[in-house]
Amino acid sequence: MGTWIDISQRLDDKVAVWPGDTPFSYKVNWSKEESGSVNVGQINMSIHTGTHIDAPFHFDDDGKRVIDLDLDLYMGNARVIHLPNKTSIGVDELANIDLQDVTRLLIRTDAWKDRSVFPQTIPHIQPELAAYLSEHGVRLIGLDLPSVDPLDSKELSAHHELADHGIHILEGLVLDGIEPGNYELAALPLPLVEADGSPVRAVLKKSP
Numbered sequence: 001m002g003t004w005i006d007i008s009q010r011l012d013d014k015v016a017v018w019p020g021d022t023p024f025s026y027k028v029n030w031s032k033e034e035s036g037s038v039n040v041g042q043i044n045m046s047i048h049t050g051t052h053i054d055a056p057f058h059f060d061d062d063g064k065r066v067i068d069l070d071l072d073l074y075m076g077n078a079r080v081i082h083l084p085n086k087t088s089i090g091v092d093e094l095a096n097i098d099l100q101d102v103t104r105l106l107i108r109t110d111a112w113k114d115r116s117v118f119p120q121t122i123p124h125i126q127p128e129l130a131a132y133l134s135e136h137g138v139r140l141i142g143l144d145l146p147s148v149d150p151l152d153s154k155e156l157s158a159h160h161e162l163a164d165h166g167i168h169i170l171e172g173l174v175l176d177g178i179e180p181g182n183y184e185l186a187a188l189p190l191p192l193v194e195a196d197g198s199p200v201r202a203v204l205k206k207s208p
C-alpha cells in the first residue's frame with residue numbers, strides 16, 4: 001500500500017481558476033437534516049480548473065469530445081522529466097533526453113510556485129515540439145502548468161499542433177519533488193459525453 005503518489009490538485013474553494021472563469025464550489029444541496037437520510041452534494045466548476053485533460057473540442061469545434069477519447073492514453077507507462085527555469089520548452093530543451101519507448105511524457109517545470117494563485121506567465125510548449133514528440137512515439141504530454149500555450153495566447157498553436165500530431169494534453173499536475181524517471185500513470189477522464197475536457201485524479205507509481 002501507499003505506492004501510488006497523488007499528483008493532483010485538491011479541489012476546494014482555494015483552487016486557482018483561469019481569470020474570469022467559474023470559481024470552484026462544493027455545497028451540500030440537500031442536507032441529511034432535510035432529506036432525513038443523506039447529504040447530497042453539488043459541485044460547480046470549470047473543466048479547466050485543477051488537474052484536467054483537454055479534449056480536442058476545447059480548441060476545435062469539430063474535435064473529439066471526452067467520451068471519444070481512448071482511455072489507453074491515460075493509463076500506462078510514463079516518463080517524468082525535470083526542466084526547471086525555462087522560458088519555453090522545445091526541441092533544444094529536450095535534446096539530451098532519450099525518448100525511446102516514451103508514450104506518456106510528464107514535464108516537471110516547477111514554474112507554478114503558488115498554486116493558490118493563477119500564474120502571470122508560464123513556460124510554454126513550442127509548437128514545433130509536437131512533430132518531434134510524435135516522431136518519438138509520444139501520445140500524451142502532461143505538465144505542472146495550466147496550459148501548454150502562453151496564457152494570453154488566442155491561437156493556441158501548441159494545443160493545435162499537439163492535437164494534429166495525435167498528442168493529448170494533461171494539465172495542472174502537481175509534480176513537486178517527483179524525481180525524473182519511469183512511472184506508471186493513471187489519470188482517467190470522467191465519461192462526460194459532450195465535454196471539452198475533464199477533471200482527473202492523476203496518480204503515479206514508480207516503475208521497478
Ligand SMILES: N[C@@H](CC(=O)c1ccccc1NC=O)C(=O)O
Nearest residue numbers: 018021046048054146147148156
Ligand atoms: N486553453 C486553455 C484554457 C483557456 O484558454 C481558458 C480556460 C478557461 C477560461 C478561459 C480560457 N481562455 C480564455 O482566453 C487550456 O486549457 O490550456
Ligand SMILES: [Zn+2]
Nearest residue numbers: 048053054171
Ligand atoms: Zn485545459
Ligand SMILES: [Zn+2]
Nearest residue numbers: 054147148171
Ligand atoms: Zn489546455
